[in-house]
Amino acid sequence: MKTIKRRTFLKGSCAVAAGAVTWPRWLWAGDRPLIKKAIPASGEQLPVIGMGSSRTFDARDDAGARAQLAPVLQTFFDQGGALIDSSPMYGSAEQVLGDLLKTTTNKDRLFAATKVWTDGKQAGIEQMQQSMQRMGVKRFDLMQIHNLRDWQVHLETLKDWKEQGRIRYIGITTSHGRFHEELETALELEDFDFVQLSYNIADREVEKRLLPLAAERGTAVLVNRPYQKGELFRAVKGKALPDWSAECDCASWGQFFLKFIISHPAVTCVIPATTRVHHMLDNMGAGFGRLPDARMRARMLAYFNGA
Numbered sequence: 001m002k003t004i005k006r007r008t009f010l011k012g013s014c015a016v017a018a019g020a021v022t023w024p025r026w027l028w029a030g031d032r033p034l035i036k037k038a039i040p041a042s043g044e045q046l047p048v049i050g051m052g053s054s055r056t057f058d059a060r061d062d063a064g065a066r067a068q069l070a071p072v073l074q075t076f077f078d079q080g081g082a083l084i085d086s087s088p089m090y091g092s093a094e095q096v097l098g099d100l101l102k103t104t105t106n107k108d109r110l111f112a113a114t115k116v117w118t119d120g121k122q123a124g125i126e127q128m129q130q131s132m133q134r135m136g137v138k139r140f141d142l143m144q145i146h147n148l149r150d151w152q153v154h155l156e157t158l159k160d161w162k163e164q165g166r167i168r169y170i171g172i173t174t175s176h177g178r179f180h181e182e183l184e185t186a187l188e189l190e191d192f193d194f195v196q197l198s199y200n201i202a203d204r205e206v207e208k209r210l211l212p213l214a215a216e217r218g219t220a221v222l223v224n225r226p227y228q229k230g231e232l233f234r235a236v237k238g239k240a241l242p243d244w245s246a247e248c249d250c251a252s253w254g255q256f257f258l259k260f261i262i263s264h265p266a267v268t269c270v271i272p273a274t275t276r277v278h279h280m281l282d283n284m285g286a287g288f289g290r291l292p293d294a295r296m297r298a299r300m301l302a303y304f305n306g307a
């Protein structure tokens, strides 16, 4: 059993999470510390806003697309980001990330996460070795089993690799409501350091069982699909951002959606994906300032649902 307990949820209507500062200054990181949460297995602090790479970084050899993505990646680090999530399932994303990281500066705090997504022990080993080469890392901070694929087999390899220092944390993933029962069983049976799942203001299924279970088991939670692949922005098109969301330093719908997620006590980090610098600035802005408390979260939910 893990011993380090998750930190207590912030108190107050909108809790100040990153020290006393003037608000809003969401377009500039400066010396403001990004809000961090502890990884329960180790106590290591992780910035709450990470970055996904599905579709967005699958630029292949397209020089124009790569030129557009380089400043997106640079902005992520300049704004205090650390965790980047990829997968061999995402086409050329690992390779594009690896290539762009070579010329990215300010990246010391990179927390490299990818996944194993194949069947069989040897195929898994070869795929993970290939991912290391593609992303240009000597070890992964986090290796996750993608969508529970052949998870019992890969888990044994991952335990060995962790023992050998080739990876630091072990995780398992799912998305949009698939495999929840099997995931629950896996989390109960094994000591995963991380679980990755879909959670957002319009899809709260995991609040029922998986988030409480992760908190109870001391499993860090990475949240994917925070914008439902962009659908959430279409859902609020023409709807004004409420004035009161400024009480939690939300300057945009993006920050409203991300702060709703990261203010859940069980959530460790959210990984929105983008191809645009101004969206990256917007997303990283959600990692600063006050977070909503339970009362504010209920208000956000009611407003989003049109109550």
Ligand SMILES: NC(=O)c1ccc[n+]([C@@H]2O[C@H](COP(=O)([O-])OP(=O)(O)OC[C@H]3O[C@@H](n4cnc5c(N)ncnc54)[C@H](OP(=O)(O)O)[C@@H]3O)[C@@H](O)[C@H]2O)c1
Residues within 6 Å of the ligand: 051, 052, 053, 054, 055, 056, 085, 086, 146, 147, 173, 174, 175, 196, 223, 224, 225, 226, 227, 228, 229, 230, 233, 254, 271, 272, 273, 274, 275, 276, 278, 279, 280, 282, 283
């Ligand atoms: N099973 C799994 O393990 C699994 C499954 C799904 C996802 N994931 C991970 O989770 C990551 C995130 O999920 P996702 O990529 O499916 O979807 P998402 O992050 O919910 O949505 C991405 C979309 O939102 C748009 N966007 C991003 N920031 C925005 C902003 N501030 N304002 C307006 N639009 C914005 C992007 O368009 P622009 O490019 O125009 O910004 C993009 O179309 C993935 O990239 C992947 O790393 C893992």
